[in-house]
Amino acid sequence: MYDVAIIGAGVTGCSIARELSRYNLKTILIEKDNDVANGTTKANSAIIHAGYDPVPGTLKAKLNVAGNAMFDKITEELDVPFKRVGTLVVAFCEEEMEEVRRLYEQGVDYNVPDIQVLDKEALLEMEPNLSDEVVGALYAPSGGIIGPWELAIALAENAVDNGVELKLNAEVKDIKKLDEGYEIVTASGNVKTKYVINAAGLYSDKIHNMVSTPTFEIIPTRGEYHLFDKSEGDKVSRVIFQAPSKISKGVVVLPTIHGNLLVGPNAEAIEDRQGIETTREALDFVAKQGSKSVKELNFGNVITSFAGLRSKTPENDFIIEESADAKNFINVAAIDSPGLSAAPAIAEYTVEILKELMGELEENKDFNPIRRPHINFIELSDEEKAELIKKDPRYGRVICRCESITEGEIVDIIHRSVGATTVDGIKRRARAGMGRCQGGFCAPRVMEIIARELNKDITEVVKDRNGSYILTGPTKEN
Ligand SMILES: Cc1cc2nc3c(=O)[nH]c(=O)nc-3n(C[C@H](O)[C@H](O)[C@H](O)COP(=O)(O)OP(=O)(O)OC[C@H]3O[C@@H](n4cnc5c(N)ncnc54)[C@H](O)[C@@H]3O)c2cc1C
Structure with a gap:
């Protein structure tokens, strides 16, 4: 039985997962898609709002300014690009x-x-x-800009490296109340857990309604x-x-x-x-x-x-609380803007609610906040580049010409603990395909690398979500 199951691996769920990995808890992060950050987290303005505009008295007002202040430390620890441009x-x-x-x-x-x-x-x-x-x-x-999916991926990777289990391709279909805790029915097996955190974004009302009478609608x-x-x-x-x-x-x-x-x-x-x-x-x-x-x-x-x-409700505020008629089931719902800016503070706030329910939590003495940095080949000095290519010639082969991304960088991100398995997964982590040609030149090479590294047939490689095949079969026989 897990202590905590988090449903939804967007920036909210990934932030909470990382925050929980500071404690000795058996935690699982459950995601319906084949990658993290595939929902709202992958398509927004990517602004870390300063926090002057939420309505007074709201959770948004409380958590935006607090979240903003946490970004220098978190992005440095996780090697995520972030600039306070104002x-x-x-x-x-x-x-x-x-x-x-x-x-x-x-x-x-x-x-x-x-x-x-x-x-x-x-x-x-x-x-x-x-x-x-x-x-x-x-x-x-103090307002800034960030790579939103890079943040969520880094949070998930650091959480997994610190002991959280990530279950992808596991759409939650139903949740059953047990005498103690819940049984979550997913597309790829059931999960028993004492506590549930509902961070399912656009579907958070549907997930809530599996255990409770409806109280909000996204x-x-x-x-x-x-x-x-x-x-x-x-x-x-x-x-x-x-x-x-x-x-x-x-x-x-x-x-x-x-x-x-x-x-x-x-x-x-x-x-x-x-x-x-x-x-x-x-x-x-x-x-x-x-x-x-x-x-x-x-x-x-x-x-x-x-x-x-955006996951909006008419009340226009985040909903972060234990469900009224489902004990130990915490909604972290209606996280529309400034949800990205508030994410680190939302995670801390949610863990405080968990502590009220579970009692003081034992610290994970092995928690390591630092994520192994990415090698950004283009930003290295000529000497560093030459040294790296000598060690690993794959850094000498440029795959994405628009963004100058090498094969070495692509192979590295495929084999990380929350590695890329799709063409867009590579794009979001290493920027191959982000440039002017939008993958027109590099996508076939990226597909070959994914197939080779993950031991798949190239026709099985998808663009993004499951089923988004790019190749269907040969156009002519050899
Ligand atoms: C147009 C737009 C602009 C924005 N601009 C900004 C901005 O500049 N600054 C800012 O701070 N905020 C901004 N936001 C808000 C911000 O993007 C969101 O607050 C944030 O991304 C929400 O993250 P999330 O993890 O809650 O949701 P999501 O990223 O949607 O994650 C929810 C996850 O739950 C998964 N899921 C859903 N149902 C199930 C199920 N049944 N089983 C398992 N998994 C499930 C989904 O696949 C998804 O991965 C903007 C939003 C939009 C849409």
């Missing part, structure tokens, strides 16, 4: 400046560090490519984006929000952690929990709104578009 909330008229000043006062109340209100001149000095129509902004230097709310080539990456140096109006929170323009430019999202409530297709209408809206903030965005340099789904 965020700007830009106003285009005096009415919006009032909102900027309100957010400033709120940020001061929440102890957001070093925030300030900028006038037009100071703002344009910082960001010369902003529209001439801007009148001022709120500046929060409304998937889609946001769509344009991702630009690195040639546009220096259009802005900081995250550019628009002052929120009564109708919209505005579209964001920001540099990504790997030097691209991202413009989005819109917000559209939909019914389909898997509805991550993009639409012409939303992408046009996003382009128009983004161009309001930043001059001369060249949409000819968009390399891909994508959509993500």
Whole structure:
């Protein structure tokens, strides 16, 4: 019997798993997909919000600022790319400046560090490519950008290295209440556990309803984006929000952690929990709104578009508590924005709830917070590169030409404790296929490497989710 079973390996579940690996507990992380970070965690704005805007008294307000402050340490320990580039909330008229000043006062109340209100001149000095129509902004230097799936993968890897079991391809179909604990029925075998943590994102209400009468309903709310080539990456140096109006929170323009430019999202409530297709209408809206903030965005340099789904509820706050009628079953649900920014604080908060239920937990004396760093070949000095190639010639073979990713890096990420098994798994961990050609050149080579390293037939290699085959069979006989 496990002590704790966490359902859902997005950034929430992975953060909780890592936090629990600090203690002597038998913990399992259960995920329906074939990889971690395959839900909302893989498609969002990737901003570590400073935390001035959640409504007072909410969990969002409490956990955003606290989570933000934890990112320097956590990203250093886990070798995850993170930059405090700062965020700007830009106003285009005096009415919006009032909102900027309100957010400033709120940020001061929440102890957001070093925030300030900028006038037009100071703002344009910082960001010369902003529209001439801007009148001022709120500046929060503690806001940052991150690789969201890189964070979740690193958290999962560190959790597994510290003793957590990861069960992939294990969709939870049902949960039975036992005299003590629960039996979780999954697509790949049952799991008995004393405590359950429901971190199933868009499906967290469905998971909750397996043990309890319904108390909340997730409304998937889609946001769509344009991702630009690195040639546009220096259009802005900081995250550019628009002052929120009564109708919209505005579209964001920001540099990504790997030097691209991202413009989005819109917000559209939909019914389909898997509805991550993009639409012409939303992408046009996003382009128009983004161009309001930043001059001369060249949409000819968009390399891909994508959509993500927020797990919203009408109450617009995180739900982190023991279920009222299911003892020892803790919901960590409705984790929409700023869920990424709050993730480390959500994990600590959840473990505090567990401690109240379980009593003081015994520390795992062997807990190692440090994850073995990735070798980023392109960033090595010429001497280091030559030395590495001498030791392992696979670092001398460039597979992804856009991002300069070598075979050595790809092989390393396949054989890590939460290793990549799919083409997109490689893309998310090593960036092969993230560049301008979007995998047009390197995907066949990546597939060959996956097949060879995992001892599979190449036709079995999938793009992303189970069943997303790329090859179906030979087009001609030899
Ligand atoms: C458009 C958009 C923009 C955003 N921008 C930001 C931002 O800039 N900053 C920020 O802080 N936050 C942002 N967010 C919010 C942030 O992305 C989320 O809060 C966070 O990713 C939620 O992570 P999660 O682990 O709770 O959910 P998910 O990542 O969805 O993980 C849930 C996991 O549960 C699994 N699962 C579901 N059902 C089952 C089942 N039956 N059995 C087993 N496993 C199951 C899923 O496969 C999934 O892997 C944004 C969100 C969106 C959509």
